[in-house]
Amino acid sequence: MNWTATGGAGHPAAEAFPHDALLYDTPEQLVATAAPFLRDGLAEGDAAVVVTRPENAAALRDALDDDPRLHVVDPGELYRNRTPGAITAVRRLAEQHTAAGAKRVRVLGEIEQGPDERGWLEWERYESVINEALAGWNLWGICAVDTVRVPQPVVESALRTHRQVVTPASRTPSPAFTPPEQLLRGLPVPREPLEDTHPRLEAADVADFIGLRHAVAAELAGLPAPADLVEDFLLAVDEMTSNAVRHGQPPVRLRLWTSPDRIVCTIADGGPGWDDPFAGYGPAHGEDLSRGGMGLWLARQLCDHVDISGGVHHPGDGGVSVRLTTFLR
Structure with a gap:
């Protein structure tokens, strides 16, 4: 197969970001598809990057x-381990290689999900977000999925999130x-x-930010967790509470739980929430950080999971809730 595609800066046309799925059962199947993709890229002046398990990287070498x-x-x-950081890292990869003279960066990646x-x-x-x-960006990504190792729901999600499916012989639109x-x-x-248990801390109507931060910090003080992990979580709570007060509707409510393996905090208000499913995967105002809009973006980088319910995302009884989760390591 001739491995050419359009898309990305400097590559006008159809695909905004060539993003393909490679489903394989054996290492030989992976190599049969990925090696020509990488080899053709090098011949065209692209950079070729492999981000896979060591045994697959060795086979491609x-x-x-x-x-x-x-x-x-x-x-x-x-x-x-946090997805906004992965987006930043991939963009940095593109910047580094194109600055060194590559026309585009071809990435063969494999995520442990x-x-x-x-x-x-x-x-x-x-x-989906990427x-x-x-x-x-000057990128072409192929995501390899080992259909023997990974659960079936992960295979199905690959077909939903990638525009094209590639094999040694073809590159065709994903039907799903x-x-x-x-x-x-x-x-x-x-x-x-x-959330089905009694919270360790609850504030029904947040008004005193400083007092609330001290109260949350006091509840987390004795946890068997690194100090920087706790500080990151506190900063995320601050950002989301501030967002709820500035942009939501009262009352703003906070609940905090801890367990031997994680910290969970929900911040809720009566507002409509975000009408943007991509919110938090980059600063709200792009590169101009002076304009703010970084709260949800920071929270997604500081916590293991940020879940939004209610509002325009998952309408229910009204209002919106942001749930922050950090695992204790």
């Missing part, structure tokens, strides 16, 4: 005869691809069992 132009990146370096539905949903959201978040805005609005908010 062999297939490309240890070409020194092939860049192998540790998945933990690029696909960080975690052992449960909570992680699967987070990375499905990421895979169809928009990486538009205009769902436009990102539609998919993001439809994703469920995972249930949090701690």
Whole structure:
């Protein structure tokens, strides 16, 4: 197959961001599709980057005869445990290689999505978001999915979040691809069992920010967690509480739970919430950070999970709630 595609800055035409799924059952199937993609890219002056499990990276190195132009990146370096950080890292990768003279950056990536539905949903959201978040960048991404190792829901989500499916012989539209805005609005908010228990701290009508921060900090002080993890969580609580007061409608309510493995806090108000399914995956005003709009973006980077319910996202009884979750490490 001739591995050419349009899309990205400097590549006018059809696809805003070429974002393909490669479903494979064996390492040989992966190499048969990915090696020509990377080899053709190098021949065209593109950078070629592999972000996979070590054994797959080694197989691709062999297939490309240890070409020194092939860049192998540790998945933990690029696909960080929080999805906004992964978007920033991929953009930085594009900037670095194009600044060094590459026409475009071809990335063969493989994400470890975690052992449960909570992680699967987070990375499905990421895979959908980057169809928009990486538009205009000199990138072509192929996401490899091992259909033997990963659960069936992850395979199905790959077909929903990638425009094209690639094999050694073809590159064809995914029959299940769902436009990102539609998919993001439809994703469920995972249930949090701690919310069925009595909260450790509850504020029914937030008015005293300083007092509230001290109260939350006092509840978290004795937890077996690194100090910087607790500080990050406190900052996220501050940002979301401030957002609720400035942009929502009273009363603003806060509830906090802790358990041996995680901290959970919900901040709720009576407002409509965000009418933007991509909110929080970049500053609200782009590169101009002086204009603010960073609260939800910061929260998504500071916490393991940020879930929004109510409002325009998941209409219910009125109002909107933001749930922050951080796992104790």
